[in-house]
Amino acid sequence: MSAFSAQTRDLHQNSFVFDAHCDTLGHATSHEFVRRDLLQWGESGHLDLPRLRAGGINAQIFACFPGLDRLGANATSGALQRLEALYDLIDAAPDQITLVQTGADLASLSPGGPIGAILGLEGVESLDGQIRLLRTFHRLGVRNIGLTWDPRNAAADGSGAGTTFGLTPFGRDVVQACNELGVMVDVSHLNDAGLEDVLAISSKPFIASHSNARAVFAHRRNLSDEQIRGIAEKGGVIGATFASHFLNPDYRKATLDDLLDHIDHLVQVAGVDHVGIGSDFDGCLPPPELSSGEKYPAVTAGLLGRGYAPEDIRKILGENFRRVFLEVLS
Numbered sequence: 001m002s003a004f005s006a007q008t009r010d011l012h013q014n015s016f017v018f019d020a021h022c023d024t025l026g027h028a029t030s031h032e033f034v035r036r037d038l039l040q041w042g043e044s045g046h047l048d049l050p051r052l053r054a055g056g057i058n059a060q061i062f063a064c065f066p067g068l069d070r071l072g073a074n075a076t077s078g079a080l081q082r083l084e085a086l087y088d089l090i091d092a093a094p095d096q097i098t099l100v101q102t103g104a105d106l107a108s109l110s111p112g113g114p115i116g117a118i119l120g121l122e123g124v125e126s127l128d129g130q131i132r133l134l135r136t137f138h139r140l141g142v143r144n145i146g147l148t149w150d151p152r153n154a155a156a157d158g159s160g161a162g163t164t165f166g167l168t169p170f171g172r173d174v175v176q177a178c179n180e181l182g183v184m185v186d187v188s189h190l191n192d193a194g195l196e197d198v199l200a201i202s203s204k205p206f207i208a209s210h211s212n213a214r215a216v217f218a219h220r221r222n223l224s225d226e227q228i229r230g231i232a233e234k235g236g237v238i239g240a241t242f243a244s245h246f247l248n249p250d251y252r253k254a255t256l257d258d259l260l261d262h263i264d265h266l267v268q269v270a271g272v273d274h275v276g277i278g279s280d281f282d283g284c285l286p287p288p289e290l291s292s293g294e295k296y297p298a299v300t301a302g303l304l305g306r307g308y309a310p311e312d313i314r315k316i317l318g319e320n321f322r323r324v325f326l327e328v329l330s
């Protein structure tokens with residue numbers, strides 16, 4: 001953190017930083033990536049235990065995406081392998097990282113203490129169309145469920161499907177079961193009609209863990225002002241993401257400044273209590289200023305540079321996600 005000013009370091013270290021999305025577990029399983037040991041500072045990729053620490057991250061949602069090659073078949077084993085990778089990491093360093101399953105677990109975290117890991121599903125392919133398996137994944141510790149990735153699944157159509165269908169009856173059951181069990185619903189990747197349905201039926205606040213603003217860059221993965229307002233009115237939080245492909249029409253030109261433009265817009269539309277960060281580290285190409293986990297304080301420096309008050313920066317860095325998870329986790 002020595003690359004940053006004393007003011008940035010001080011504010012960042014004394015903030016509760018909550019990152020709502022990473023795909024790091026995919027890098028710890030062997031079937032899709034070169035396997036990395038998450039105990040070591042990696043030469044490739046974006047996050048591991050040392051770089052979570054160096055970035056000052058206090059809580060991290062680890063997505064269990066089935067794997068690009070396992071969306072059609074074997075999705076359950078793909079997600080379970082990633083889930084097991086997090087358990088491996090926690091077993092290997094229990095004093096440094098701990099599983100968050102309850103509000104009390106989350107409330108017990110503090111800057112300097114162990115990092116709180118929240119397990120998430122990215123897409124419900126791994127439920128194999130069986131709502132009972134949602135209970136199984138809940139028993140295994142999953143507390144955040146993204147309904148879809150880009151394509152269609154049994155619950156809904158992702159924004160990449162290019163369709164205008166809403167949630168299926170199974171998708172509605174998933175939202176209801178999440179509401180009942182105390183699992184966060186996550187609408188990043190979902191298409192517009194599906195998001196409208198979640199807004200209509202969810203009895204709890206929900207999140208978009210890694211999505212930017214469509215008014216800044218009109219990409220299907222970014223949210224319209226109406227959607228941003230809807231999520232905020234419901235008490236939810238939107239995580240601005242570092243993914244260059246959603247930051248700037250020319251992803252090669254994406255910068256930290258683009259991310260700050262998206263955050264500014266999200267704050268303007270949703271209000272400062274409903275905006276957070278979901279890096280998408282290890283699942284995206286981030287801008288150069290945010291090339292790896294230890295660069296996280298660059299966001300804090302950028303927000304200070306744009307004149308945000310320290311208390312508002314703390315909300316964006318993590319207090320907002322912390323609040324909404326405390327509300328939803330039982």
Ligand SMILES: [Zn+2]
Nearest residue numbers: 122189210283
């Ligand atoms: Zn994603």
